[in-house]
Amino acid sequence: MAKKVLIVYAHQSSGSFNAAAKNTAVEVLTAQGCTVEVSDLYDMGFKATATAEDIKGEVMNAENFCYMKETKLAWEQGKLSDDITKEQSKLTEADLVIFQFPMYWFGVPAILKGWIDRVLTNGFAFSQEKRYSQGIFKDKRAMLSFTTGSLESMFHPTGINGDMNVTLWPLQTGILHYCGFQVLAPQIFWAPASAAAEDRKSMLDSWSTRLQGLLEEKPLSFIPLNCFDEKTFQLKPDFYEKHASKASGLTVGIHLKKPLPPPSQMKSGC
Numbered sequence: 001m002a003k004k005v006l007i008v009y010a011h012q013s014s015g016s017f018n019a020a021a022k023n024t025a026v027e028v029l030t031a032q033g034c035t036v037e038v039s040d041l042y043d044m045g046f047k048a049t050a051t052a053e054d055i056k057g058e059v060m061n062a063e064n065f066c067y068m069k070e071t072k073l074a075w076e077q078g079k080l081s082d083d084i085t086k087e088q089s090k091l092t093e094a095d096l097v098i099f100q101f102p103m104y105w106f107g108v109p110a111i112l113k114g115w116i117d118r119v120l121t122n123g124f125a126f127s128q129e130k131r132y133s134q135g136i137f138k139d140k141r142a143m144l145s146f147t148t149g150s151l152e153s154m155f156h157p158t159g160i161n162g163d164m165n166v167t168l169w170p171l172q173t174g175i176l177h178y179c180g181f182q183v184l185a186p187q188i189f190w191a192p193a194s195a196a197a198e199d200r201k202s203m204l205d206s207w208s209t210r211l212q213g214l215l216e217e218k219p220l221s222f223i224p225l226n227c228f229d230e231k232t233f234q235l236k237p238d239f240y241e242k243h244a245s246k247a248s249g250l251t252v253g254i255h256l257k258k259p260l261p262p263p264s265q266m267k268s269g270c
């Protein structure tokens with residue numbers, strides 16, 4: 001069956017390496033019969049700040065404005081601003097979401113963080129009951145595809161920036177998997193600006209090859225929600241005890257005060 005892909009793209013320049021990576025994804029996925037939609041955030045002038053203007057009409061409490069509560073109600077009542085509603089419709093349609101961006105400050109550019117803050121609203125993207133493995137988007141896939149200024153060796157467990165698995169935990173676990181997405185391994189283009197022309201070409205070639213099998217890839221592993229107590233949100237004792245004798249922790253975040261496990265935020269099957 002033809003799949004629908006949404007690329008949320010955050011780069012200012014059509015001559016950038018990020019633009020080339022985005023164009024490669026559009027070409028290869030379209031050639032495979034996918035319908036590909038691109039949200040080009042800078043081109044759209046996408047608003048990055050989460051404010052009361054995101055709600056049409058009167059808000060519940062203007063004096064003590066609470067974005068989480070106000071946007072939940074506005075979503076229920078169809079009163080979210082048109083730019084948010086449009087992105088939410090694209091997301092609802094998509095089977096796979098690719099976030100294409102240059103790494104900024106160990107994270108995403110502000111305009112993309114704004115998309116995350118404003119589009120993934122309470123009720124639409126998550127709720128207390130529907131999150132992580134039971135999340136609203138559990139039948140969808142998502143992945144990060146990004147460039148760095150740093151060399152790969154700098155994001156190594158012995159490198160100056162520390163382990164990339166740790167850097168990826170907030171984005172892949174705290175945002176994508178929190179909303180239920182099955183998260184595919186990230187596509188990282190290490191330091192394209194300092195790479196030789198032929199190395200940049202081979203980075204795009206290997207992205208192109210990966211894209212051809214992307215829809216069949218096995219997602220990264222996360223701990224299922226039912227392994228946690230419903231009241232304390234702690235690992236259930238039987239699950240905890242089962243892993244007590246293991247040498248490493250379960251995940252980057254849930255490390256059980258042990259050495260970190262193999263690169264679980266970078267490769268599936270870890």
Ligand SMILES: Cc1cc2nc3c(=O)[nH]c(=O)nc-3n(C[C@H](O)[C@H](O)[C@H](O)COP(=O)(O)OP(=O)(O)OC[C@H]3O[C@@H](n4cnc5c(N)ncnc54)[C@H](O)[C@@H]3O)c2cc1C
Pocket residue numbers: 011015016017018019020101102103104105106107146147148149150151192193194200201204
């Ligand atoms: C605010 C800010 C914060 C940052 N924080 C971090 C950080 O925390 N960690 C980190 O590692 N880095 C960081 N950086 C650096 C940033 O991640 C890199 O500058 C960025 O990832 C480079 O990607 P680009 O697409 O902009 O590259 P570009 O500079 O656009 O491209 C690199 C090279 O690829 C060439 N190119 C373009 N198209 C093609 C093509 N089709 N084929 C082959 N070559 C092509 C370009 O001409 C250029 O020579 C930060 C930068 C900023 C501005």
